[in-house]
Amino acid sequence: MPLLYSILLIASVLFYILYEHAFSFYLFAFLLATPIVQFILTLYTAKRTDVSFTDLQNTASRASKLPLRIRVVNNSLLPCANLYIEIEYYNMLEGQKNTMKINTPVYPKESHQMTLHVSGVHCGTVRFRIKKCKVSDMLRLFSIKLRYPHEEEITKNCTLTILPDYTPLENGISNYSEVGIETDEYSKTTKGDDPSEIFDIRDYIEGDKMNRIHWKLTAKQNKTMVKEYSLPISNSIVLIVDLYKDKKSGSDLLLFDSLIESVASLSQHMLENNTPHRVIFYDRAHSSVNDMIINDEDTHNELVRMLLRTQLSDEPDLALIDYVNSKENYRCGHIIYISANYSPNAAEVMNDADLAFRYTYLLMTESSRITGELYNEFAQIIPVYPGKLAESIQDLYL
Secondary structure (H helix, E strand, O other): OOHHHHHHHHHHHHHHHHHOHHHHHHHHHHHHHHHHHHHHHHHHHHHOOEEEOOOOOOEEOOOEEEEEEEEEEOOOOOOOEEEEEEEEEEEOOOOOOOEEEEEEEEEOOEEEHHHHHHOOOOOOOEEEEOOOOOOOOEOOOOEEOOOOOOOHHHHEEEEEEEOOOOOOOOOOOOHHHHOOOOOOEEEEEEEEEEEEEEEEEEEOOOOOOHHHHHHHHHHHOOOOOOEEEEEEEOOOOOEEEEEEEEOOOOHHHHHHHHHHHHHHHHHHHHOOOOOOOOEOHHHHOOOOEEEEEOOOHHHHHHHHHHHHHOOEEEOOHHHHHHHHHOOOOOOEEEEEEEOOOHHHHHHHHHHHHHHHEEEEEEEOOOOOOOOOOOOOOEEEEEEOOOOOOOHHHOOOOO
């Protein structure tokens, strides 16, 4: 259109020079004044046009499509011939930015909603931002950027959280308190043999041991009452998550989907079996190591949210090294190291640290050949194939 206008303007100039009729002057003046009028009208429309997201936060699974709604309002008396919208988005896990572009007209005094259907390819937190909005005239001679008051900037951003898929697991879980791991946690659903904590008091049944009788309560109620002891639960299974991405090998994000789904599924499985545990991972955005004790649904959900908002690291084994060197570490029952890359250093550190009875290296991979080993009779490397967590770890006893 600018090229066509330029041709018409040159033609009107030649027409005005060659013909001395009043019409040639009026035509030239009209074409000369057109850009000024178009600029004023476009400026007027731009000041009264607004673009924003209607849903600032949403969640979806990887398999579903979620509508991303954009509200466009034209409060002016003139139509907006061309509204150009540029949206920037990126998955926080990877950080690679992409853009999508939309061009639409908007009628005067109208508000309408555009819906873009977004599918979650990889789990994580995807941030969307209205990077640029411009209004241009019908001839596209001018483009004027929309300006937002500071308090309205928040409506230009929205977040889509793509949740991991949970895999039902049937793996057995060891109670490491039986091998001397100290604990202050006791089962709320299962009785045990720890006399330091009473699980329940019930009526005497023939065969109950005499040392279990609650003599004070028996005297008060005039019937024999028996104490049932609690079952100690050791908070001694530690999941160490390595969020390192090797740039040289170009690790596929599909492997990190599998990694997050493995952590979420293992944690959920242990919660369902009343097994508190720790999860440790490095948060690149805050340059710190998160060490979380997972003992209920709230802490589990917080763990998943934090994993989905973190960023992949450019250094390997940061969480493991921090745990080994921490003054607050303690000997635990089972360290499960979860990574999308095999690290000889991690294998060596785990073997030398002597911090657990057992070690397991869950390696996210698409290859059937695993190079590397852990030099310990209680250690093993288990390949985990994307989408096949239950089959991959079916022989793993937690």
